Amino acid sequence: xxxxxxxxxxxxxxxxxxxxxxxxxxxxxxxxxxxxxxxxxxxxxxxxxxxxxxxxxxxxxxxxxxxxxxxxxxxxxxxxxxxxxxxxxxxxxxxxxxxxxxxxxxxxxxxxxxxxxxxxxxxxxxxxxxxxxxxxxxxxxxxxxxxxxxxxxxxxxxxxxxxxxxxxxxxxxxxxxxxxxxxxxxxxxxxxxxxxxxxxxxxxxxxxxxxxxxxxxxxxxxxxxxxxxxxxxxxxxxxxxxxxxxxxxxxxxxxxxxxxxxxxxxxxxxxxxxxxxxxxxxxxxxxxxxxxxxxxxxxxxxxxxxxxxxxxxxxxxxxxxxxxxxxxxxxxxxxxxxxxxxxxxxxxxxxxxxxxxxxxxxxxxxxxxxxxxxxxxxxxxxxxxxxxxxxxxxxxxxxxxxxxxxxxxxxxxxxxxxxxxxxxxxxxxxxxxxxxxxxxxxxxxxxxxxxxxxxxxxxxxxxxxxxxxxxxxxxxxxxxxxxxxxxxxxxxxxxxxxxxxxxxxxxxxxxxxxxxxxxxxxxxxxxxxxxxxxxxxxxxxxxxxxxxxxxxxxxxxxxxxxxxxxxxxxxxxxxxxxxxxxxxxxxxxxxxxxxxxxxxxxxxxxxxxxxxxxxxxxxxxxxxxxxxxxxxxxxxxxxxxxxxxxxxxxxxxxxxxxxxxxxxxxxxxxxxxxxxxxxxxxxxxxxxxxxxxxxxxxxxxxxxxxxxxxxxxxxxxxxxxxxxxxxxxxxxxxxxxxxxxxxxxxxxxxxxxxxxxxxxxxxxxxxxxxxxxxxxxxxxxxxxxxxxxxx
Amino acid sequence: xxxxxxxxxxxxxxxxxxxxxxxxxxxxxxxxxxxxxxxxxxxxxxxxxxxxxxxxxxxxxxxxxxxxxxxxxxxxxxxxxxxxxxxxxxxxxxxxxxxxxxxxxxxxxxxxxxxxxxxxxxxxxxxxxxxxxxxxxxxxxxxxxxxxxxxx
Numbered sequence: 001x002x003x004x005x006x007x008x009x010x011x012x013x014x015x016x017x018x019x020x021x022x023x024x025x026x027x028x029x030x031x032x033x034x035x036x037x038x039x040x041x042x043x044x045x046x047x048x049x050x051x052x053x054x055x056x057x058x059x060x061x062x063x064x065x066x067x068x069x070x071x072x073x074x075x076x077x078x079x080x081x082x083x084x085x086x087x088x089x090x091x092x093x094x095x096x097x098x099x100x101x102x103x104x105x106x107x108x109x110x111x112x113x114x115x116x117x118x119x120x121x122x123x124x125x126x127x128x129x130x131x132x133x134x135x136x137x138x139x140x141x142x143x144x145x146x147x148x149x150x151x152x153x154x155x156x157x158x159x160x161x162x163x164x165x166x167x168x169x170x171x172x173x174x175x176x177x178x179x180x181x182x183x184x185x186x187x188x189x190x191x192x193x194x195x196x197x198x199x200x201x202x203x204x205x206x207x208x209x210x211x212x213x214x215x216x217x218x219x220x221x222x223x224x225x226x227x228x229x230x231x232x233x234x235x236x237x238x239x240x241x242x243x244x245x246x247x248x249x250x251x252x253x254x255x256x257x258x259x260x261x262x263x264x265x266x267x268x269x270x271x272x273x274x275x276x277x278x279x280x281x282x283x284x285x286x287x288x289x290x291x292x293x294x295x296x297x298x299x300x301x302x303x304x305x306x307x308x309x310x311x312x313x314x315x316x317x318x319x320x321x322x323x324x325x326x327x328x329x330x331x332x333x334x335x336x337x338x339x340x341x342x343x344x345x346x347x348x349x350x351x352x353x354x355x356x357x358x359x360x361x362x363x364x365x366x367x368x369x370x371x372x373x374x375x376x377x378x379x380x381x382x383x384x385x386x387x388x389x390x391x392x393x394x395x396x397x398x399x400x401x402x403x404x405x406x407x408x409x410x411x412x413x414x415x416x417x418x419x420x421x422x423x424x425x426x427x428x429x430x431x432x433x434x435x436x437x438x439x440x441x442x443x444x445x446x447x448x449x450x451x452x453x454x455x456x457x458x459x460x461x462x463x464x465x466x467x468x469x470x471x472x473x474x475x476x477x478x479x480x481x482x483x484x485x486x487x488x489x490x491x492x493x494x495x496x497x498x499x500x501x502x503x504x505x506x507x508x509x510x511x512x513x514x515x516x517x518x519x520x521x522x523x524x525x526x527x528x529x530x531x532x533x534x535x536x537x538x539x540x541x542x543x544x545x546x547x548x549x550x551x552x553x554x555x556x557x558x559x560x561x562x563x564x565x566x567x568x569x570x571x572x573x574x575x576x577x578x579x580x581x582x583x584x585x586x587x588x589x590x591x592x593x594x595x596x597x598x599x600x601x602x603x604x605x606x607x608x609x610x611x612x613x614x615x616x617x618x619x620x621x622x623x624x625x626x627x628x629x630x631x632x633x634x635x636x637x638x639x640x641x642x643x644x645x646x647x648x649x650x651x652x653x654x655x656x657x658x659x660x661x662x663x664x665x666x667x668x669x670x671x672x673x674x675x676x677x678x679x680x681x682x683x684x685x686x687x688x689x690x691x692x693x694x695x696x697x698x699x700x701x702x703x704x705x706x707x708x709x710x711x712x713x714x715x716x717x718x719x720x721x722x723x724x725x726x727x728x729x730x731x732x733x734x735x736x737x738x739x740x741x742x743x744x745x746x747x748x749x750x751x752x753x754x755x756x757x758x759x760x761x762x763x764x765x766x767x768x769x770x771x772x773x774x775x776x777x778x779x780x781x782x783x784x785x786x787x788x789x790x791x
Numbered sequence: 792x793x794x795x796x797x798x799x800x801x802x803x804x805x806x807x808x809x810x811x812x813x814x815x816x817x818x819x820x821x822x823x824x825x826x827x828x829x830x831x832x833x834x835x836x837x838x839x840x841x842x843x844x845x846x847x848x849x850x851x852x853x854x855x856x857x858x859x860x861x862x863x864x865x866x867x868x869x870x871x872x873x874x875x876x877x878x879x880x881x882x883x884x885x886x887x888x889x890x891x892x893x894x895x896x897x898x899x900x901x902x903x904x905x906x907x908x909x910x911x912x913x914x915x916x917x918x919x920x921x922x923x924x925x926x927x928x929x930x931x932x933x934x935x936x937x938x939x940x941x942x943x
Contacts, residue, residue, distance in 0.1 A: 009885070011882065011883075011885060012887065015881070015882045015885075015890075016874060016882060018887050018890030018893050019874065019882060019893050019894075019897055020825065020865060020866065020868075020869060020874070020878065020894075020897075021823070021824070021825015021826065021864065021865035021866050021897075022825065023890055024824060025891070027827075028818075028824035030822065194925075195925055196925065197827065197829045197835070197891030197892055197925055198827075198889070198891050244889075245889065246827075246889045246890065246891035247888075247889040247891055247925055248889075249925075277831075278829065278830050278832075477888040477890065477926050654885060657885060657886075657888065657931060660927065660928035660931070661888060661927045662928075663928060664927075664928030664929070665925070665928075687830060687832050687834075688832050688834035688835055688923070689834065693923050693925065694928075695919075695920050696915075696916040696917075696919035696920055696922070696924075696929040696932075696933065699928055699929050699930065701930045702928070702930075
């Protein structure tokens with residue numbers, strides 16, 4: 001199709017300005033007449049608003065506008081519209097917004113906030129999922145039955161915001177077999193904060209009856225549509241543009257503070273900037289959710305998994321948000337990796353009176369893979385099989401059924417395990433450490449996916465021989481918009497990637513897009529861009545064939561020229577052809593669109609799922625060596641190795657950078673990034689002093705092997721490569737620490753105190769009494785029965 | 792009383808309160824937004840500037856204490872459009888991702904290059920312990936620094 005390969009270690013064009021401090025992120029933007037905003041937040045976890053009087057604040061110096069719940073009538077959500085912009089009458093978490101103020105300076109806005117007269121009558125709060133699921137627990141949303149349902153199918157009841165189930169085959173029969181061992185494991189993980197270095201930030205203005213929102217987001221179209229819904233205006237009245245984004249990791253995959261600035265801009269008639277403080281980010285970021293998991297398997301003595309059941313509890317915090325959707329993912333993560341006989345899984349998103357959780361790189365997958373892989377090691381130990389041999393025996397291969405009955409294509413994990421053997425053997429470290437520390441090693445597998453879905457692209461051919469690529473894609477740091485997309489377009493048109501101008505996201509300029517996340521940029525935006533570029537190519541070749549007097553099929557596009565195949569230097573430059581085309585026919589452009597075709601699941605297997613089967617599976621094999629200090633409980637990672645299924649690597653060097661960074665984020669999650677909630681419902685870690693991020697001295701260089709050639713519907717055979725590197729890090733470290741210590745690792749992060757507790761046997765078995773003994777007793781309603789949401 | 796600050800060689804005046812963190816004056820008054828206030832606790836290093844050639848977190852420095860000193864921000868490190876040695880190395884290694892930490896990284900590493908020409912891999916990692924990066928996992932930054940040292 002293309003005469004020059006799209007594969008190269010192409011450098012990113014935004015690096016020079018980022019290195020010189022010239023890049024203007026949203027938080028750096030400054031408009032004439034711009035006001036500064038601040039948000040008043042509740043300081044109790046649960047309560048009734050008795051009084052909220054802003055009259056004194058309105059008279060404060062510099063104050064230009066104040067907005068409250070009365071200004072924002074709508075509610076948003078994924079699946080369920082349960083989330084207002086401001087607390088209305090009821091406060092559901094510590095940090096929930098009450099009012100927003102715009103003033104000439106930030107100090108004035110903050111001073112005015114302090115004069116708002118608020119009286120809150122405390123109400124009982126549920127701060128943990130155990131409390132929330134207890135009989136007669138106070139309901140976080142007493143009116144849950146009245147909420148608008150945006151997506152049908154999930155079971156709901158009281159504090160269970162959403163429940164998704166998978167049932168395939170007869171699990172009871174499998175567990176009753178006389179030739180199986182029943183292995184049961186329980187796990188618990190805490191929250192993780194993204195700590196994107198640029199906090200949520202927005203500059204909004206209101207011009208000609210429309211909102212213009214410049215914001216630090218991954219999802220311009222979600223911001224457009226959700227802001228409109230919150231404000232009660234048509235979505236066409238909201239325009240969203242996105243400057244370079246200073247880190248996201250899923251944090252910016254949802255609406256955040258944009259409507260505050262939009263409302264204040266309309267109310268004041270001036271542009272308004274709102275930037276979250278670091279403390280606001282620490283306390284109210286849309287964390288990776290805390291979760292509790294019980295998993296049971298029936299396994300024959302020769303290692304066949306004949307039955308598996310699991311209960312996964314996911315804390316959504318005070319509002320459903322992303323967790324509603326993420327209940328879907330358990331089927332593909334915890335239900336992934338291995339061939340299963342019969343299967344039943346339930347994922348429950350549970351309301352608590354805590355800050356809402358959200359999306360974070362490999363959402364759900366990180367802890368489900370931790371649970372699955374630790375459980376897998378416990379199974380292997382029980383039946384006396386080598387854990388690697390057990391994995392080799394059971395990993396998904398060509399024609400195997402996934403948990404929801406989808407048929408997987410291609411043998412991918414097995415050759416990836418072989419590849420890892422080679423990496424590991426080349427390293428060959430010793431098994432005993434001279435310094436008395438305990439050595440451990442583990443190899444884990446993981447299953448992730450590409451979140452396909454709609455994307456649009458336009459390619460405009462310029463008469464100077466360059467093209468402009470117009471999409472709603474956002475550069476969040478991963479480089480997809482700077483590297484893979486221009487590479488794909490340039491490869492199709494025989495141009496240099498530097499000749500592809502990439503338009504920053506603007507919902508007024510480009511068509512709908514799901515957003516940058518879920519490994520979908522290169523796949524979905526890439527496919528749309530490829531198709532748009534192909535249309536341009538066809539048009540140019542037609543004009544060129546007249547100019548060169550050769551049939552279009554005999555022409556090639558390479559090195560900025562359209563030439564007769566096999567005759568370098570023949571033909572014309574692309575600029576000449578584009579100029580001629582423009583004069584004769586008008587400017588040349590092409591449009592492209594993409595969405596996932598959808599892969600069938602087995603009928604009747606799933607209920608409450610947003611995605612029944614995964615269009616593009618992505619596999620990962622990780623391996624590490626650790627040293628555990630028996631005196632301090634400190635875990636040192638000695639080596640880390642990754643074999644990652646990338647489909648096709650368009651920019652291998654960029655992918656290596658994503659893997660190193662993703663693994664290190666995973667090491668933080670595995671070892672020391674810990675979020676805890678105090679007895680009043682407030683997150684304890686309010687800054688970098690208390691939230692321990694990985695530092696340069698903590699990390700190791702990751703040994704990487706990119707596995708190419710697995711089937712993918714992505715353009716040129718690509719899969720998303722930037723999201724998945726974090727997937728099995730928690731699992732791998734946990735399995736290695738269990739291997740080193742001989743102890744049952746059931747929780748993350750493995751901080752030194754937690755490891756010491758394990759070593760000293762001070763840690764009792766994890767007990768999750770709010771998960772019912774019988775799987776079926778955990779369900780709001782039996783799998784497959786009709787929805788009763790509307791009753 | 793107005794503050795008088797010397798930033799990137801220019802004398803600048805500010806009417807801000809003398810205890811205002813230097814980072815806020817640099818950004819909000821002088822529009823030198825390369826300096827990033829990320830944690831405001833002195834841990835992350837994204838707001839690092841050179842004060843009399845010493846890397847200093849500008850979030851912790853009251854502006855009045857910087858009077859009489861030579862303040863150099865990331866914008867003042869290169870000449871014209873040219874990149875400095877460490878910037879060239881970081882670009883060449885494809886080290887940059889979101890980019891928010893890099894102005895501070897560049898400031899710290901500029902100092903390292905000037906003062907520790909023999910720095911080893913471990914020295915560089917130790918020198919970066921006050922500069923946090925959330926995207927890259929650091930290795931490329933260390934590699935780039937080693938290559939910049941080798942060129943010198």
